[in-house]
Structures are given as structure tokens and as C-alpha cells.
Amino acid sequence: MLTIGDFARHGRVSVRMLRHYDAVGLLRPARVDPSSGYRYYEAAQLARLNRVIALKDLGFTLEQVRSILDEDIGTDELRGMLRLRRAELESAAAEAAARLARVEARLRSIESEGTMPTEDVxxxxxxxxxxxxxxxxxxxxxxxxxxxxxxxxxxxxxxxxxxxxxxxxxxxxxxxxxxxxxxxxxxxxxxxxxxxxxxxxxxxxxxxxxxxxxxxxxxxxxxxxxxxxxxxxxxxxxxxxxxxxxxxxxxxxxxxxxxxxxxxxxxxxxx
The missing domain is CATH 3.20.80.10 (Regulatory factor, effector binding domain)
Structure with missing residues (x-):
């Protein structure tokens, strides 16, 4: 078994994060020493940790990650969740692009007029x-x-x-x-x-x-x-x-x- 520190190093996460995953029921230790309270993990649990990290990187919440991992979500439902996430990301990207265009327009105005515009639209x-x-x-x-x-x-x-x-x-x-x-x-x-x-x-x-x-x-x-x-x-x-x-x-x-x-x-x- 691996101590929480060793498991954290192998999984490239912090010990604090592992404790949080334990607290929310997302990744519990394989064993907790009853006298010291030390947490121990099995090497096989790295696979679940990697899936947690991968799903978090896609933007899913921890609650959604736990549902995907623990509730035997089918392929169709997972596909639907991923499509919804894609739509959310596309919307956020469009909003960011529009905001970037406004920044560029403000920059052009400053560069052409030499002053900060007084009218805020x-x-x-x-x-x-x-x-x-x-x-x-x-x-x-x-x-x-x-x-x-x-x-x-x-x-x-x-x-x-x-x-x-x-x-x-x-x-x-x-x-x-x-x-x-x-x-x-x-x-x-x-x-x-x-x-x-x-x-x-x-x-x-x-x-x-x-x-x-x-x-x-x-x-x-x-x-x-x-x-x-x-x-x-x-x-x-x-x-x-x-x-x-x-x-x-x-x-x-x-x-x-x-x-x-x-x-x-x-x-x-x-x-």
C-alpha cells in the first residue's frame, strides 16, 4: 500500500486534494489506520484518480464526476453530458471572442485618437x-x-x-x-x-x-x-x-x- 504522500506524488496531485476527494466521497483510501488516522491507498486506485483528473479537466463538477464514475452511466448518457459540456464551452468561447473584439475596438480607438474614450458603451x-x-x-x-x-x-x-x-x-x-x-x-x-x-x-x-x-x-x-x-x-x-x-x-x-x-x-x- 501507498501512504497518502506517496499516492499524491504518483498521481501528481496534492495531499490536500486527496483529503478533499475523500471528504466528498469521490476517492476514499483503501485503508485508514484506526489509531493514527493515516490514509493508505492501493496502486490500482491510481486509475480512478486519473479518470477523476481527466473528467475535471473537461470541466465537469466533482458531483458530476462522481455520478459518471459510480452510477454506471451509459454511453448515450455520457455522450449527452459531453455534448452539453461542448455547447457550454462553445458559448463561453463565443462570449470571450466578443469581449476580445470589444477590447480590440477600444484599443483601436485609443490608438487613433490618442486618448481614452469618454463614452462607455x-x-x-x-x-x-x-x-x-x-x-x-x-x-x-x-x-x-x-x-x-x-x-x-x-x-x-x-x-x-x-x-x-x-x-x-x-x-x-x-x-x-x-x-x-x-x-x-x-x-x-x-x-x-x-x-x-x-x-x-x-x-x-x-x-x-x-x-x-x-x-x-x-x-x-x-x-x-x-x-x-x-x-x-x-x-x-x-x-x-x-x-x-x-x-x-x-x-x-x-x-x-x-x-x-x-x-x-x-x-x-x-x-
Whole structure:
């Protein structure tokens, strides 16, 4: 028989690891001295240790390893477990590749501009939201076209909401669509609500978005174009494609527009 130290050296694992395998019932010693508590192993147990190490190296948990070794799992079930593990690894590799692409894009931006980008883009999903909203038409999508339309719309939404006894449950949201007239834009200004019908307001259940690139713009929306352009460059550099117009969520709107905080939410399709 081999002492735990000798067995550990032959198996190329630590004594601490062997004690842990014993504690979880994965690899018990062949004999434990009743007086000293010393553990002893048989050389034949190296085969089981090697299988444990090999299965762990494939990414299986110790509980899964014990099931494979002790529960007489058939070939079909083991094949299914391995295929599932392969899918998990492929997903992790895809996520790592996407993260690497974002790092490379950030590096290119720093190298071309000589500074660290100030706009941090986050890719996330957008939850569904129920909006009480009003609609208007803007002559174009420039800030000078949108501002005179969306501001009064939000003010009127808040006035009608208060008059109808409604209460906002989240920050105001502006969204845009192409109008039938060439170059014109449909402007929808709304606030999240919980209730149903509200007098003088259209209540819309806006579906969630599986994937969106988001960035924070600070200051008046008259100066939003540099932030919007930075977001567009990031989307292109990272292999995404925009879907429709970006939403604008007003996170903070003090009296001074210089203190406004707005999140641009651009729906995208995957890289």
C-alpha cells in the first residue's frame, strides 16, 4: 500500500486534494489506520484518480464526476453530458471572442485618437415597459428638429397624467419612427405607468429588446450628436448592426439642461 504522500506524488496531485476527494466521497483510501488516522491507498486506485483528473479537466463538477464514475452511466448518457459540456464551452468561447473584439475596438480607438474614450458603451437587454405617451411629427432627426417637438410633448404628457390621477413609475422615454412624409420623424414621448386607460393619453405596451447598445449622454440634448456618433462608431467597430432609431431615456432632468443625464439605447442585432 501507498501512504497518502506517496499516492499524491504518483498521481501528481496534492495531499490536500486527496483529503478533499475523500471528504466528498469521490476517492476514499483503501485503508485508514484506526489509531493514527493515516490514509493508505492501493496502486490500482491510481486509475480512478486519473479518470477523476481527466473528467475535471473537461470541466465537469466533482458531483458530476462522481455520478459518471459510480452510477454506471451509459454511453448515450455520457455522450449527452459531453455534448452539453461542448455547447457550454462553445458559448463561453463565443462570449470571450466578443469581449476580445470589444477590447480590440477600444484599443483601436485609443490608438487613433490618442486618448481614452469618454463614452462607455454597454450591451444589454431592455425590459418591456408600459408607456403613457403622446405623439408628434418632427421635420427631421436633427436635435434642432426634435427638441421643439419632444419637449412640449413630455410637458403635456405629465400634465394629462397628473390630471388623470396617474403616477409615473420610471424615467421618461422618447422613441422615434419614420413618418410617411419623406425625411419627417414620428416622435413618441411617454412615461412608464402601471395602470390601464388614462384620459387623453395612449397607453402602449412597448416590448422588450433582446440586445441593445447603450451609452450615457450628459448635458443638453442639443449637443447629443457627438455621443450618438460615438455610439454608432462603437456599434460598427464591434460587428453589431443598428435596428431602427435609438431610444432616449431621461435619467435626470434638472432645470439647467447642462445637468441632464440621458441614456441612448440603440437596439442592435448580434455580432
Amino acid at each position: 454597454v450591451v444589454t437587454s431592455l425590459p418591456p415597459v408600459r408607456l403613457a405617451e403622446l405623439t408628434g411629427i418632427a421635420g427631421g432627426f436633427e436635435p434642432r428638429d426634435i427638441g421643439p417637438v419632444v419637449g412640449p410633448l413630455f410637458a403635456e404628457v405629465c400634465r394629462r397624467l397628473a390630471a388623470g390621477g396617474g403616477t409615473p413609475v420610471g424615467p421618461a422615454l422618447a422613441r422615434y419612427e419614420d413618418a410617411p412624409e419623406p425625411g419627417a420623424i414620428i416622435v413618441r414621448a411617454g412615461v412608464p405607468v402601471c395602470g390601464g386607460d388614462l384620459p387623453g393619453l395612449r397607453v402602449t405596451d412597448l416590448p422588450g429588446v433582446p440586445l441593445a447598445a447603450t451609452v450615457i449622454h450628459r448635458g443638453s440634448m442639443d449637443g447629443v450628436l457627438p455621443t450618438a456618433h460615438a455610439l454608432a462608431r462603437w456599434i460598427e467597430a464591434n460587428g453589431y448592426r443598428p435596428v431602427g432609431y435609438a431610444r432616449e431615456v431621461s435619467l435626470d432632468c434638472p432645470d439647467d439642461p447642462a445637468g441632464w443625464v440621458t441614456e441612448l439605447q440603440q437596439p442592435v442585432t448580434g455580432a
